[in-house]
Amino acid sequence: MALHFSPAVPELGEGPRAAQRTRSARLSGGLTAALGAVGLALGLSVIFGAPRHLQIAWLLPLVGTRFELDPVSGVFIAVTGAVSISVGIYSVGYAQRERWARVPMAVLPLFVAAMLLVPAAGSVTTFLLVWELMAAASLILVLSEHRREAVRSAGIFYAIMTQLGFAMILLALVVLSAASNSDAFTAIAAHAGNLSPGTRATVFLLTVLGFGSKAGLLPLHAWLPRAHPEAPSPVSSLMSAAMVNMGIYGIIRIDLQILGPGPRWWGLALMILGGVSAVFGVLQASVATDLKRLLAYSTTENMGLITLALGAAALLSSSGAPKVAAIALTAALLHVLAHAAFKTLAFLAAGSVLTATGLRDLDKLGGLARRMPVTTVMFGIGALGASGLPLGAGFVSEWLLLQSLIHSPHDGNTLLALAMPLSVGAVALTTGLGIAAMVKAFGVGFLARPRSGAAENAREAPLSMRAGMVVAATACAVFAIWPALLGPALRHVLAALSTVGGHAAGPQLGTYLRLPGVAGSLAPALLAASLLASVLVALGLSRWGARHRPAPVLAPLWASGSDALSPRMQYTATSFAEPLQRVFDNVLRPDTDVEVTHFAESQYLVEKVTYRTRQADPVEQRLYPPVVRAVTAMAQAVRRAHNGSIHLYLTYGAIGLLIVLLVAQ
């Protein structure tokens, strides 16, 4: 897939407009970052302080609004705030470089504000209001470059799917609110126990589908790998690192906290949904060649892991293992935070690459390490986090998840005996393929030699963009090395989630992460330090005998026997992922066609072989067209019934009249 964006055409009268744009960009970015800071502070103050609430009766006709903050809201507000700080700083430079119009600049802080309000909503109606505001703001931002056809189609796709998800959530929540005869979450939670099992199950299924769609979980995920790549990169960061979390928040708040504790199949359903999404997402990521699409699928993957962890927490909690459930819950929360950090960073770095080269296609990138060293390091840190390796931001949470899975009670329970090993397998496959995907993104995209002129001429991002990335990178480092910093906050949040084991003693996040009830520990900081030491030892070992060596020299690489090494000889992202694509052929089902052109003289001589492969989303291809076909068929049938004949129209009226006369007897 070739994606080449021509840099914006220089405009006439550049001077005053550029100055104006600089001012607007500073205002917009500054406001975004300031809102983020407020959110972070507010979130932390709620986590550690008393719950707050606020009611505004006049806002929103007939309904009014109600906000309530508890530690669970706090953690999601804080993480959104933190992401926004980084993105806000970054967007100052980005907006100038990409010549943003005023609309996206104005909407960016609004989007952040809406996202900060979602976890603060204290009633069904308020929640739906801010939820939809968030969706609308993000839609406007996705459409910022609406002059490109791809952006438009992604935007429409996004709008429709997000509305579908919204409809599901709306239905579920109003049914819930009607059944408990109340609008406020607290009151609903108090009544939730009295609901009929059928209502609870319906609400659970609808909300999981709806929230899952926002979080990019299967089967309603298809908007995510379209919209996230097409949005401007700061927006992609906000969407992929902060907005998807709102789906998770919804599942936690509605399904686990208000409706919970549910029957055991709820936990199992979440685990299956999460596991399938994780594996599917990572498979797609590992064969993707569009850098931002790869990151978007990685979001599906990570949200899948988080959902799996939540499901495990619910299942374990209902299986009488609250302590292990608390580990799973901690894993889920920590992974939300870690994912926010590394995904922000990765998308911001991808954005730097995009502004510098106009490219997202990994097959055309390469060689950026020398040209954009800071961005490269930043992407590296992000990718390390995403791959779940030690020293990466995602390692600790995945470790906790695995610990919770292997420590489920062994009481001969068939459900657990099957669910847990399969989940470990899913998590492991996800991690393995995730590593492959990130190695591809970093290795093909940033290392080696440039595969196109645009990549050749890349230059480093401006200061504000680098600064924004550094903020996110710092967060990544904290998650990777000193997660103990988050210990107290997570303890408070856990305590608020008693329905999924939060009341039990959770894992202690200190220098050593210790797990209650089971022997198992990890010391990320010590691990990092000792790894550094041992790498130094290894480097020292390679100095052995250095005195006897001749002076080091530079040498050309081996060009497989030809004269000079051309960039075209390199492995591309497509070829890098080809083995995986072949292994998972049955799942991925790529469209491949090989076209062989023979010489006119002889059909034994081949003039040209064209090989084309395109990786579409198989779930989308199977699931969505029938729906679209059904709707279209219905529409066509109705259309045929409205053929313009006044006689036919009057006949409808006459039939209506007859029906009324007969029914009204």
Place this chain on the structure above:
Amino acid sequence: MSALAVVAAALQVVCVLAGAPLVVGGMRQVRARLEGRAGGGVGQPWRDLRKQLRKQQITPRGTTVVFAVAPAIAAGSTLLIAAIMPIFALGSPLDSTADLFGVVGLLFLGTVALTLAGLDTGTAFGGMGSSREITIAALVEPTILLAVFALSIPGQSANLAAIVSATLHNPGQVLSLGSVLAFVALVIVIIAETGRLPVDNPSTHLELTMIHEAMVLEYAGPKLALVEWASAMRLTVLLTLLANLFLPWGIAGADPSPLAVLLGLVAITVKVAMLAGALAAGEVFIAKLRYFRVPELLAGSFLLALLAVTASYFLATPTH
């Protein structure tokens, strides 16, 4: 944690450093003999290392710092594993910094460093090797983690010392169904991870069949020495791990006496020698699999590991 435990841990690292080339040498020697060749002797890898360490340092043009430090990361992560895991003694001061999951993570960190280096060269071979290596690594991961799961069940922990002492306290479980299945799965995994037959042939340099060697093709001199050393250490460490997880006898306790440490050293040497010999002997009789048949092998090992876990689940005594 006693002073001696610290010493023992340091000694473990030194022994792995020194012993790894010997393990590789030993395996080559066994193979050579079985194939009717004289062989270069057990010390040949050491001699190769010394030779390469004295050669000129050659940096391929256009490579970055990734290419330069990757061998050190590969070697360093393996060294760290050697320091963490119980080789002669249980009480490594680093034992609680990382459990078996952490160890697996460290192993992968080394793999990733080298695959990135392979891509960094920007040559056809580098990319090809990296692509193949990372594909196998990705497919190996589920088996490893499930095997870890299976191993962690008896001791209720994934910490290495805990697993080993659980086996010491309850020797019978080594022969349990779960344990045996996990053993086989882990053997396959180790073969795949260390690039042995039938997954990869460490002695081939044919372009169509190379995996690991293609990836590190551009290394020369001291850096190549480090790469080879690292891969030898990796093999050694994994064999040691296998030995101690399933046959921990002879290992010193958490608070060992010098004699116990010495005994542990002897025991592990014997165990690793036996395992390495068996592996080498086995390699004589098998040919390399086609690359795209490897996933079948790995799927099989995954199944074994899964069965190992479920078997342990149903057979383990309830603890709650």
Place this chain on the structure above:
Amino acid sequence: MSILLLVPILAPLTATALAALLGWRRLTASVTVFAALAVLVAGAMLALRVESGAHFGVGHLLRADSLSVTMLLVIGTVGTLATWASVGYIDDELHSGHTDRKSAHLYGVLLPLFLAAMALAVLANNIGVMWVAIEATTVATAFLVGHHRTRAALEATWKYVVICSVGIALAFLGTVLLYFASLHAGASSAHALDIDTLLNNAPQLDPDVTRLAAGLLLLGYGAKAGLVPFHTWLADAHSQAPAPVSALMSGVLLSVAFASLLRVKSVVDLTLGAGFLRTGLLVVGLLTLLIAASLLVVQTDFKRMLAYSSMENMGLVAIAAAAGTELAIAALLLHVLAHGIGKSLAFLASGQLQAAHNSTAISAVTGVLTRSRLIGVAFVVGLAVLIGLPPFAMFASELSISRALAGANLEWILGAALVLMTVAFSALVRNGSRMLLGQPAPDSPTIPLPGTVAAALITGIVLSVALGLSAGPLTQLFQSAATQLGASQ
């Protein structure tokens, strides 16, 4: 008090008389705007007084209560926007030769007459008079729909007049039957059709005759409100009428007709219980939604698209009326007001697009946001209102309708309605984005924007946002209307 009740009818009639005498001029057009404004002001002043109960005027012929005042506000607001925009719209048409002085003259006469008829329809205390007023709107708008003397406009007018008249004739039959029942319940013949008499006598009405009457009234007023089965005129008429007229028809006339149905419903429910009309409204509402959503999907004409969106919303309003709780009725009224303003925005903007392109094909229009910021934004805001996005009021009303439906144990209906509304949403978004976003086609004409149209658009945008944030004192009005309509708690 009586004067205040007469103002909404007499002010537009004065404008009609003036326009008949003087023809189309700035002056007469402006007087019409002020007449519409007078409707709004009178509505607002009445609103302050109806809190304590209904007020009557002209020998109990006219009635001001919360419902009529609410509808007066809708008529006044949208009427002001539409008549204001008309000034520039017709001037522009005269200028560009799209119409002649004679047609403009007729337009100037009929537009305020239309307003007066609607005002009478909502103020009538006698449901017979109410029917007369509703039928009068058909007569008044016939030539407005046919303002552009094209084949299509003629076709639309014919269908409009014939289908609507047949439908509304059935409502007359229903009214006659209700009169019959009321007489037999002991009412005097002079007052037997008065709303308050009917409400008082409702329990004594003969249920069998009332059932027949209710069914016919549902069909008849439903025809005028764009509900199945007499919905077929709507898209044709709304798409062919000049934009300000479309705005009034789509934004006000439909809801005025529906308000008449609500009046009748409050009586019938007392006689038959809520179940009978609830079933009818649900069937009719869902079918209307289904047809509107389907035809939106295959739509290629932007004015028809807006017309079907009106049908969609009337379907939803019918469903809300079926729920019948206080929340549902209040939400319904908010919905009607918000829809009126939003639909006016969309229609007025589309009128300018039509004037520029001389076509209403969606494919003909590209890149509007780039070409004209105000038209583009007005269209976007209009669409956002119509698809129920916050911060616009239809979000709140749809949310409240959903809650009311769930509260009335109509979850399945709500589910079906949500599915259909999502289909409609997708169609509107897809078609809207085709016109609004992207790079304009190279030969795109400039979009004319007369000053008064711009002013109306800006006012409409401001009103939409304000109403979306808070309904302020209107909330009280909606709720008292709901209580007064006998909504169950």
Place this chain on the structure above:
Amino acid sequence: MMTQATYAGVLDLTVGAFLLAAVLIVWRRELSSIVHLLAWQGAALAAIPLAEGIYRGDAGPIVVGVVVLVLRAGALPVLLLQAVGTADTERRESTPLVNTTSSLLITAGLTILAYAVTRPIIALNPAPATRAVPAAFAVILIAVFVMVSRRRALSQAVGFLMLDNSITATAFLITGGVPLIVELGASLDVLFAVFVLGVLTSRMRRTFGGTDLDQLRELRD
């Protein structure tokens, strides 16, 4: 003046004529004769309040009857006759959508249906006038049928007027007529509606060169 039996007889006669006119309209194809039949139907309609007025000795219904006579038997048919075209093809309903035999059978069916659906009305007040209401109801259904099945614009206008006549007849029969203000308003509306239809018919003839409603199929989705 008039005995109850005579009144009932007169009522039956007029309502019978009313229904007969409707059936004949279904049968005939000549547009001008259809309009003439409509005028006769209007006269029959006017006879209902006239008879009632004479029977009760009440001037009110007689006035109403005279107004109805002028409007429905005079003004409206004249208005419609203006709109009958001059061209040969325009003067006949040449190819209705349903042929005459079927039309008449359907008319019979609709009449029976009318008897079935009007039972509640008769049950409420079994007076002689109310007993005649099924005939009026039958005309309602027949009128709708005419509008559905006729292709000429004028035929549809006639159908519409017939519908209106029959509703008015129902009103007269069951309630002695709606309140005056409503009646006046309704009549005015009908007058204007027919005027509008007349104007539209002539515009149609100008624009389309004919009044075949099948030409009106441009507006659709």
